Amino acid sequence: MDQANNSSESSPSKTESRWKWIALGCFVALVGLILWDGTDRRAADATAPLPHSPASAGSDQAPATLTIASFNIHGGKGTDGVRSVSRIADLLGGVDYAGLYEVRGAGSPNEPNQAASVAELNRSGWLFAATERRWWSDHFGNGLLYRIPIRSALRIPLVNTRGKAYRNAILATVPLQQGDVRVLSVHIDREKDRVHQLQAMIDLFLGLQPPCILMGDLNTIAGDPLLTSLLERPGVHSPLHESLPERLSSQNIDWIFTRGLETVNVSLVQNTASDHPVVKAEFRLEGTKNQPD
Known part of the structure; x- marks a missing residue:
């Protein structure tokens, strides 16, 4: 029992x-x-409004010349392995308009996206166009910085055939005293989608009303047939090819191309803030060299 x-x-x-x-x-x-x-990495919603903020300093007046920069910031990680948005901000001081690539989104509710962080240091406006979402928020993408208000900005998703390699371009309208400039900034895929994405951006650039600019990390070296063909088109200019041919290494993949603009100056700035150089250039409208400001 x-x-x-x-x-x-x-x-x-x-x-x-x-x-x-x-x-x-x-x-x-x-x-x-x-x-x-x-x-899990997912494509960002291409129809969602783009988060942005206006400049806290600068001018509402359209400039006589436009100083721009194109910079792959590598998530803020420098060649020394240190992440620092302040180094990026220092490199972009005095720029009217900058396209940024490999921009990290907000890491936490108290940590803004890197475009916003750089903009805060330079008292400029910013815009963030996410390419992908992770941890239920916009995690990675491209950004813009601007000291003068831009007229408009549009996010353009690029073709993607290799899983989670999401890319996009930003088409913005930037004011200049003599008329608006259309700026297409993009980070092109480095693998099998590269040719299709680059050709699509070249076609769009050639279809824009001048003055216009195509710039970005194109993941394409100087001898690429697509770039050679682009430079053979009437009215297309490359400030780096024309002004700094001796500075172009066989590995350079960051470019600026223009139509309807004259180059005032251009520089290719090597740095430790990223594994990419900063491409900077100042432009004026064609035919305005001898006109008074």
Whole structure:
């Protein structure tokens, strides 16, 4: 009789233990599912409004010349392995308009996207065009900085045939005293989608009303047939090819091309803030060299 009682008393304990293990397994599975969902990279919503903020300093007056920069900031990580948006801000001081690539989104509610962080240091306006989402927020993409208000900005998703390699371009309208300039800034894929994406951007650039600019990390070297063909088109200029041919290494993949603009000056700035140089240039409208400001 005592043995029967002991068996009867231990049965609820075994059942209780079994349910605890089931509950623990369900909890672990739920946590794993949440982590999997959070780490999964998804395409950003190309129809969502672009987060932005106006400049806290600068002028509402359209400039006589336009100083621009194109810079792949490598997520803010320098050649020394240190992440620093202040170094990026220093390199972009005095620029009217800058296209940024490989920009990290907000890391937490108290940490803004990197375009906003750089803009805050330079008291400029900013815009962030995410290419992908992760951890249920815009995680990665391209950005713009501007000291003078831009007229408009449009995010253009690029073709993607290799999984989660999301890319986009930004087409913005930037004011100049003699008329608006259309600026197309883009980060092109470096693998199999490169040719299709680059050709699409070249076609769009050639179809824009001048004055216009195509700039960005094109992941394309100087001898690429697509660039050679582009430079053979009437009215297309490359400040780097024309002014700094001796500075162009066989590995240079960051470019600026123009139509309807004259180059005042251009520079290719090597730095430790990123693994890419900054391409800077100042432009004026064609035929305005001898006109008074």
